[in-house]
Amino acid sequence: MYASLTTESPYTGQVLALTGGVGGAKLARGLAGVLSGAQLTIAANTADDFDYWGLRICPDLDSVMYALADLNDEERGWGLKDESWRTRIAMRRLGGDEWFQIGDQDVATHILRTQLLAKGDSLAAVTEKLCCGLGIPHTLLPMTEGRVATKVITDQGCLEFQEYFVRDKCEPEVRGVLFDGLESAQLHPKLAALLADDTLSAIIICPSNPFVSVDPILALSGCRELLKAAKAPVVAVSPIIAGRAVKGPAAKMMRELAMPATASAVAAYYGDVIDGYVLDDLDASYADEVAAMGLDTCVSQTMMSDVASKTQLAETILDFASRITKKK
Amino acid sequence: MYASLTTESPYTGQVLALTGGVGGAKLARGLAGVLSGAQLTIAANTADDFDYWGLRICPDLDSVMYALADLNDEERGWGLKDESWRTRIAMRRLGGDEWFQIGDQDVATHILRTQLLAKGDSLAAVTEKLCCGLGIPHTLLPMTEGRVATKVITDQGCLEFQEYFVRDKCEPEVRGVLFDGLESAQLHPKLAALLADDTLSAIIICPSNPFVSVDPILALSGCRELLKAAKAPVVAVSPIIAGRAVKGPAAKMMRELAMPATASAVAAYYGDVIDGYVLDDLDASYADEVAAMGLDTCVSQTMMSDVASKTQLAETILDFASRITKKK
DSSP states (O other): OOGGGGSOOSOOSEEEEEEOSHHHHHHHHHHHHHSOTTTEEEEEOOTTOEEETTEEEOHHHHHHHHHHTTOBOTTTSSSBTTOOOHHHHHHHHTTOOOSSOOOTTHHHHHHHHHHHHHTTOOHHHHHHHHHHHTTOOSEEEESBSSOOEEEEEETTEEEEHHIIIIISTTOSOEEEEEEETTTTOOBOHHHHHHHTOTTEEEEEEOSSOIIIIIHHHHTSTTHHHHHHHSSSOEEEEOSEETTEESSSSHHHHHHHTTOOOSHHHHHHHHGGGOSEEEEEGGGGGGHHHHHTTTOEEEEEOOOOOSHHHHHHHHHHHHHHHHHOOOOO | OOGGGGSOOSOOSEEEEEEOSHHHHHHHHHHHHHSOTTTEEEEEOOTTOEEETTEEEOHHHHHHHHHHTTOBOTTTSSSBTTOOOHHHHHHHHTTOOOSSOOOTTHHHHHHHHHHHHHTTOOHHHHHHHHHHHTTOOSEEEESBSSOOEEEEEETTEEEEHHIIIIISTTOSOEEEEEEETTTTOOBOHHHHHHHTOTTEEEEEEOSSOIIIIIHHHHHSTTHHHHHHHSSSOEEEEOSEETTEESSSSHHHHHHHTTOOOSHHHHHHHHGGGOSEEEEEGGGGGGHHHHHTTTOEEEEEOOOOOSHHHHHHHHHHHHHHHHHOOOOO
């Protein structure tokens, strides 16, 4: 799968990507195409994780894992390609819940994860085993081993994230977002160690939902401080293109949270934690506004429709990161 | 499914069937075709139950349940018809175990059961919910709520039952059988109550493996005594036809346990717990030998290849049971 990487990567140092699900997973796949297994660590949001059918579901870890293994369904935008739904149909027949869509192949991931966690393995160890099974040479880490649960406060009450996202199709109007368990959760020690490592050359905030994918990671105790103290620059990629999120409710949430649904508004939202910002060609007009925030900017094609465009964006970002200096 | 039962059943009183998996499940389906939901209780062996993929698997309960719902695969002899195996293939890809064959539809049963048990529901309550989902009007009970685990002592060491049965395809030579946890397990209270109920008109030991399916039930504390004290006669159906088991290792085990693989040897093995015995037409020559044990005998076609032959055998057995008197 990564056979083209038998040649040396032109990039030096370690790269850390912070990500949520779909959009971030695409960029993670791009980065994996140009960085060796030893160079790339991807830390994924786990605040969307929840229990369903008595199984531990980690949507963002799985989206990244499936994308890295080239097994993700590009059309649907989540889950595995060539998926089938017979388990769900059987569950419906038995009178069980089936609003959360778990495919016949996907369920194996959740079963094995749940089994290994019950045996006492850490989520990082389980993730490593699953990635190893799928032949992924890069490191995928959960942001924490703690249990954090996103709650979305809406006009229809406080909802579990997956209830809001999947069951209610993001239709409720968002008033705010809470992360249950965040206070007691620790940034994953490997992630904290990497952030303090001198060989780290770039930290990339993937184009994921700022409120429900990136925020949980940034909000973990000490994370913002470690990002600012890291030698490597922090580059965020805009999840908004021409006022819209490619997938998911980011733009809708921004409007509901009384924020303009623009690329620059996301840059402002991340604030002093980032040093550089990547905007889409279609948002070139916002570059000056972002630069005025004291950020280096890079305007590029950011839509990732195939492996080539993912890889191209990854190269653009890594080149950009290598040119910019850390803000003090 | 049981629409033909809108007419009154010609049988009076309650009927209890004690059963293991495949062969017993066929007769259970036959009995369900001639007895109303309120008349028939089926108690299944649970000593084969085990955990796999972190899920609670109850092979005999499921075989009976699927047979009662007309969803069992007749050709394969176990599991659901029209089954597929994508979860297993995905599990293999992840590096997980897959020697025990769980289908994409079947896994929903195990997931829902495991989830409900984890919530604190009893196995009987879970079984009732599953049966209800599948539209089964009859009562299916686990023999006990306790955890009993069959161990097969073989020339290759002591094996978990499913290791012997599925993984090793019954190839090891059997020296004996143990039931771990049997001493502390209690006969299911509903089963004990039914055995003591005056409205019980027949107790049927289905054509299941005497050593690993029927023995665990009979060996539960008090079971043999309750069977003997019950007002209703106990009728066993031979699991051996012309020296062979229709399915499974019963005949092979008999030879390995230095017992002739005959219908009459099974009758002798059950001993004074039974009052009547049903032999196949092909074993008519053993009828005298069985009668000489003091048992009423019934010689009949016992192969069950379709619903009609299952129903026919059920009627034959119920008629036979109504004619015989309880031995003192």
